[in-house]
Amino acid sequence: MREGFYIGSFLVHYYGIIIMFGALAAAWLATREAKRRGIDDEIIWDVMPWLLIAGVIGARIWHILTPPASMVEQGVTTWYYLTHPLAAIDIRGGGLGIPGAVMGGALALFLYCRKHKISFAIFVDMIAPGLALAQAIGRWGNFVNQELYGAPTNLPWAIYIDPAHRLPEFASVSYYHPLFLYESLYNLINMAVLLWLGHKLKDRLQNGDIFLAYLVIYPVGRFLLEFLRLDPSPVAGLNVNQTLMGAIALVSAIALIIRHSHRTEARPAAPKPAE
Numbered sequence: 446m447r448e449g450f451y452i453g454s455f456l457v458h459y460y461g462i463i464i465m466f467g468a469l470a471a472a473w474l475a476t477r478e479a480k481r482r483g484i485d486d487e488i489i490w491d492v493m494p495w496l497l498i499a500g501v502i503g504a505r506i507w508h509i510l511t512p513p514a515s516m517v518e519q520g521v522t523t524w525y526y527l528t529h530p531l532a533a534i535d536i537r538g539g540g541l542g543i544p545g546a547v548m549g550g551a552l553a554l555f556l557y558c559r560k561h562k563i564s565f566a567i568f569v570d571m572i573a574p575g576l577a578l579a580q581a582i583g584r585w586g587n588f589v590n591q592e593l594y595g596a597p598t599n600l601p602w603a604i605y606i607d608p609a610h611r612l613p614e615f616a617s618v619s620y621y622h623p624l625f626l627y628e629s630l631y632n633l634i635n636m637a638v639l640l641w642l643g644h645k646l647k648d649r650l651q652n653g654d655i656f657l658a659y660l661v662i663y664p665v666g667r668f669l670l671e672f673l674r675l676d677p678s679p680v681a682g683l684n685v686n687q688t689l690m691g692a693i694a695l696v697s698a699i700a701l702i703i704r705h706s707h708r709t710e711a712r713p714a715a716p717k718p719a720e
Contacts, residue, residue: 448589454611460586463540467582468497471575478571478643484591489571492557496550503549507542509683511534511678515612542678543580543667544689550576566653573659574639580663581632587625595622595673604624612675622673631666636661651704660697664690 449458472493476486478497495548507527516522551569558565587593591610612620639662670676671687672706678685 459589463586467579471579472576475572499553500546500550502548506547513676569656577636584625584629593625595624630650664694
């Protein structure tokens with residue numbers, strides 16, 4: 446499978462085009478959410494470049510700090526990246542971690558909101574469905590690069606992986622679970638659920654609840670899908686992505702429960718009818 450196309454002598458990678466398309470789709474959906482809330486949608490386009498830059502930087506840093514096991518076996522470790530700066534900044538062929546992208550984007554958004562005196566909680570609620578959409582689209586970049594595939598399988602929807610992209614211990618195996626597809630579809634479901642919550646339960650939600658719901662739904666799916674992944678990112682003997690996802694989902698779920706239990710307790714009792 447070709448990785449891209451040439452404009453003159455410059456190779457344009459499909460991976461980058463897909464990531465950019467996902468970012469634009471996320472911004473479009475966020476503008477719709479802003480309009481629904483009566484907020485000027487120009488603010489989305491104003492902050493989007495900063496979110497994209499910070500997200501890519503965060504995603505690359507996460508990859509550098511948590512390279513998958515197959516790369517470590519080939520000597521591409523964190524130390525390798527630190528001593529080879531050109532390799533560290535080369536993202537043309539992939540090497541981006543979603544946890545880092547979310548953290549980098551969230552930090553940039555927090556700083557933007559603080560500077561412009563905007564509610565961070567309201568802003569993250571507006572962009573959460575779009576973030577899920579961007580992830581759903583972005584995962585197809587993994588398909589183009591023939592990466593993020595799952596365990597071998599003979600199911601009808603198994604995908605063929607070229608020998609050059611197979612892990613050494615699976616060199617003779619041709620067909621695998623399309624893990625990227627599972628996560629893409631799951632993210633579309635996540636987006637739909639977040640939109641439904643924002644429309645149907647808007648009178649019962651507090652600012653920040655939609656984003657907290659995202660931080661429950663996505664990590665749960667990612668935690669489960671990591672069991673199918675052949676090439677995890679081990680840190681101190683743990684699958685760092687799976688461990689982090691489990692922790693985020695748990696903390697976010699507890700935060701939602703506490704927020705709404707306190708709200709229920711604080712709700713005044715209904716007035717008694719006059720006698």
